[in-house]
Amino acid sequence: MSNIKELVIIGDGFAAAVMVVHLLRRGIAPTAITVIGSGALGKGNAYGCDNPHFRLNIRESLPTIFSNDPLHFARWAKENINDLDAKTDAGYFYRRQDFGRYVSELVASKSKSSHIEQIKAKVLSLNGVDHSWSLALDNQSVISARKVIIATGNPPPTWPCLVTNSKPDSSASCLVENPWAGHGLDVAKTQDHIILLGGGLTALDAINNLGERKHLGPIYVISPRAIFPPAQANWERKVQPIWPQNLTPAKFIRFMRDYLPSTSTTSSEWQSAWEELRINISMIWQQFSVRQKRTLFKRLGWLWSLYRFRASPQTIAAYEKLRSKNQIQFVLGRATEIQCSEFRVKVLLGNGIEVEGDRIINCTGVASDPLLNQLIEDRLAIRDPLGHAIAVDESCRVCHLPSDRWSSLWMIGPATMGSLGDVVAASAIAKQAEQLAGQIAE
Ligand SMILES: Cc1cc2nc3c(=O)[nH]c(=O)nc-3n(C[C@H](O)[C@H](O)[C@H](O)COP(=O)(O)OP(=O)(O)OC[C@H]3O[C@@H](n4cnc5c(N)ncnc54)[C@H](O)[C@@H]3O)c2cc1C
Structure with a gap:
C-alpha cells in the first residue's frame, strides 16, 4: 500500500x-x-x-x-x-x-x-x-x-521589541506575549496597573475582560493613535455601489470618500455604506498592480483596519464604562524596549516616554x-x-x-x-x- x-x-x-x-x-x-x-x-x-x-x-x-x-x-x-x-x-x-x-x-x-x-x-x-x-x-x-x-x-503575536527580563521565573506572569487564548489577565489583581501594547481588537478584548472582572486599576494603552475601532451597528447592505472603470489608488480613495455619508462611523447609515463598499473590494484589490497595492496599503492600511474590524457592542460598552471612570489612558508612541524585573514592567517608547505597570499584554497582532x-x-x-x-x-x-x-x-x-x-x-x-x-x- x-x-x-x-x-x-x-x-x-x-x-x-x-x-x-x-x-x-x-x-x-x-x-x-x-x-x-x-x-x-x-x-x-x-x-x-x-x-x-x-x-x-x-x-x-x-x-x-x-x-x-x-x-x-x-x-x-x-x-x-x-x-x-x-x-x-x-x-x-x-x-x-x-x-x-x-x-x-x-x-x-x-x-x-x-x-x-x-x-x-x-x-x-x-x-x-x-x-x-x-x-x-x-x-x-x-x-x-x-x-x-x-x-x-x-x-500568534510575538513581542515587537527587545524584552529584558531580570527575574525570568518570578516575573513570567507580568509578561503576556500571546493573549488570544484568554489567559494572562485571570491572574491580574484588581488594583494592578495594566499595560496594553497595541490598540486594536485584542486590546479591546483585554479591556472587556478587565471590565467583567471589575478591574479598578489604570489601563495604559500604548498605540500610535488614540482611537479604538467602533462598535458594530445594525447595518444592512441595501445597494451595490457602481465603482468607476480604470481605478487608480487615488480614484479608489476618492470614490470611497464620496460614497460614505458624513454621519458618525458608529451609525448604521455609515456602516451600511461601508459594508456596501466591501462587497466587491477583494475583486477590485486584485485588479491593482503590486505597486498600487503597496501605495493603497500605505495610505489606507490603518484606517481600513480601524473600521473594517469593528468590535462587539458588549466590548465597546465595557471600554466606555472604564473610560468614563478615567481608567483608560492612551500613551502615544511605539515600544522600543520592555524591561521586566520582579513583579514590575517598564516600557520604553521611541519618543522617550516611559510607562510603568504590573503587567503587560501584547496586543500587537499577528x-x-x-x-x-x-x-x-x-x-x-x-x-x-x-x-x-x-x-x-x-x-x-x-x-x-x-x-x-x-x-x-x-x-x-x-x-x-x-x-x-x-x-x-x-x-x-x-x-x-x-x-x-x-x-x-x-
Ligand atoms: C484572536 C482572533 C479573534 C478573531 N475573531 C474573529 C471574529 O470574531 N469573527 C471573524 O469573522 N473573524 C475573527 N478572526 C479572524 C480569523 O482570521 C478567522 O475568523 C479564522 O479564525 C482564521 O482561521 P485560520 O484557521 O485561518 O487561522 P487560525 O485560527 O490561526 O488557525 C491556524 C491553526 O494552524 C496551526 N498551525 C500554524 N502553523 C502550523 C504548522 N506549521 N503546522 C501545523 N499547524 C499549524 C495553528 O496552531 C492554528 O491552530 C479572529 C482572529 C483572531 C486571531
Missing part, C-alpha cells in the same frame, strides 16, 4: 475545518484527507479561547459557512447556546468559544462515523514539486503528499509564519505584494514565480490577504474553502 497521503491540510484552525467540511460535501472521501495540527480541529487561534468574555465581533447572521444556507450558524446558536448576554441592538454577539464548539460539531456531523486522520504535530518544513510533497514534522517524522493545502492562519518564510527561502513560493505572506493566484494556488503557480499546493485563510484582498473574517475564509473544494473535486 502506498504511504503517500492524497491530500494534506496543514493547520487545525477554522480554515482547516471548513476546508474539510466542504471537501466532504463535494464527495471527497474522508480517507483521502489528512489534517496536521496539534489542537482540536476547528478552534485554532481565534475560537480555541477559553475566556467567556471574548466575543465574536460579528452578529449571528454573518459567519456564513455554506453559501446556500447563510443562517446555519444563527439557527444552531439559537438551539445550542445559552448566553443571556449575547443579545444587543445590533444582533446577537456570541462568545468565541461557542463558535469554536459549533465548528467542531460541524466537522463531526459532516464526517459522520468516518474518521478524518489528524496528525497531532506541527509542520516544520515543506519541500518538493507538484504531486510529490514532503513534510517534515516536529515529531521527527516525514510524510509525503500528492496535494497540500496550507491553512496555518494567524501566527507575527510572521515560519513555514511560509521557509517556502520563500527555499524558492518554493514568492512574497505577496504586501510582503506579509506568500503570493497565491485567484484560485488560491501558491505562486513560485510571479507568473507561475503550483497545481497541487494551495493556501487559504488570512495569509492570502496580500494577494486576494479582504480574506480575514470567518465567512470570507469559508467561501474560499467552498470554492477550492469545488476546484479540487473537479
Whole structure:
C-alpha cells in the first residue's frame, strides 16, 4: 500500500475545518484527507479561547459557512447556546468559544462515523514539486503528499521589541506575549496597573475582560493613535455601489470618500455604506498592480483596519464604562524596549516616554509564519505584494514565480490577504474553502 497521503491540510484552525467540511460535501472521501495540527480541529487561534468574555465581533447572521444556507450558524446558536448576554441592538454577539464548539460539531456531523486522520504535530518544513510533497514534522517524522493545502492562519503575536527580563521565573506572569487564548489577565489583581501594547481588537478584548472582572486599576494603552475601532451597528447592505472603470489608488480613495455619508462611523447609515463598499473590494484589490497595492496599503492600511474590524457592542460598552471612570489612558508612541524585573514592567517608547505597570499584554497582532518564510527561502513560493505572506493566484494556488503557480499546493485563510484582498473574517475564509473544494473535486 502506498504511504503517500492524497491530500494534506496543514493547520487545525477554522480554515482547516471548513476546508474539510466542504471537501466532504463535494464527495471527497474522508480517507483521502489528512489534517496536521496539534489542537482540536476547528478552534485554532481565534475560537480555541477559553475566556467567556471574548466575543465574536460579528452578529449571528454573518459567519456564513455554506453559501446556500447563510443562517446555519444563527439557527444552531439559537438551539445550542445559552448566553443571556449575547443579545444587543445590533444582533446577537456570541462568545468565541461557542463558535469554536459549533465548528467542531460541524466537522463531526459532516464526517459522520468516518474518521478524518489528524496528525497531532506541527509542520516544520515543506519541500518538493507538484504531486510529490514532503513534510517534515516536529515529531521527527516525514510524510509525503500528492496535494497540500496550507491553512496555518494567524501566527500568534510575538513581542515587537527587545524584552529584558531580570527575574525570568518570578516575573513570567507580568509578561503576556500571546493573549488570544484568554489567559494572562485571570491572574491580574484588581488594583494592578495594566499595560496594553497595541490598540486594536485584542486590546479591546483585554479591556472587556478587565471590565467583567471589575478591574479598578489604570489601563495604559500604548498605540500610535488614540482611537479604538467602533462598535458594530445594525447595518444592512441595501445597494451595490457602481465603482468607476480604470481605478487608480487615488480614484479608489476618492470614490470611497464620496460614497460614505458624513454621519458618525458608529451609525448604521455609515456602516451600511461601508459594508456596501466591501462587497466587491477583494475583486477590485486584485485588479491593482503590486505597486498600487503597496501605495493603497500605505495610505489606507490603518484606517481600513480601524473600521473594517469593528468590535462587539458588549466590548465597546465595557471600554466606555472604564473610560468614563478615567481608567483608560492612551500613551502615544511605539515600544522600543520592555524591561521586566520582579513583579514590575517598564516600557520604553521611541519618543522617550516611559510607562510603568504590573503587567503587560501584547496586543500587537499577528507575527510572521515560519513555514511560509521557509517556502520563500527555499524558492518554493514568492512574497505577496504586501510582503506579509506568500503570493497565491485567484484560485488560491501558491505562486513560485510571479507568473507561475503550483497545481497541487494551495493556501487559504488570512495569509492570502496580500494577494486576494479582504480574506480575514470567518465567512470570507469559508467561501474560499467552498470554492477550492469545488476546484479540487473537479
Ligand atoms: C484572536 C482572533 C479573534 C478573531 N475573531 C474573529 C471574529 O470574531 N469573527 C471573524 O469573522 N473573524 C475573527 N478572526 C479572524 C480569523 O482570521 C478567522 O475568523 C479564522 O479564525 C482564521 O482561521 P485560520 O484557521 O485561518 O487561522 P487560525 O485560527 O490561526 O488557525 C491556524 C491553526 O494552524 C496551526 N498551525 C500554524 N502553523 C502550523 C504548522 N506549521 N503546522 C501545523 N499547524 C499549524 C495553528 O496552531 C492554528 O491552530 C479572529 C482572529 C483572531 C486571531
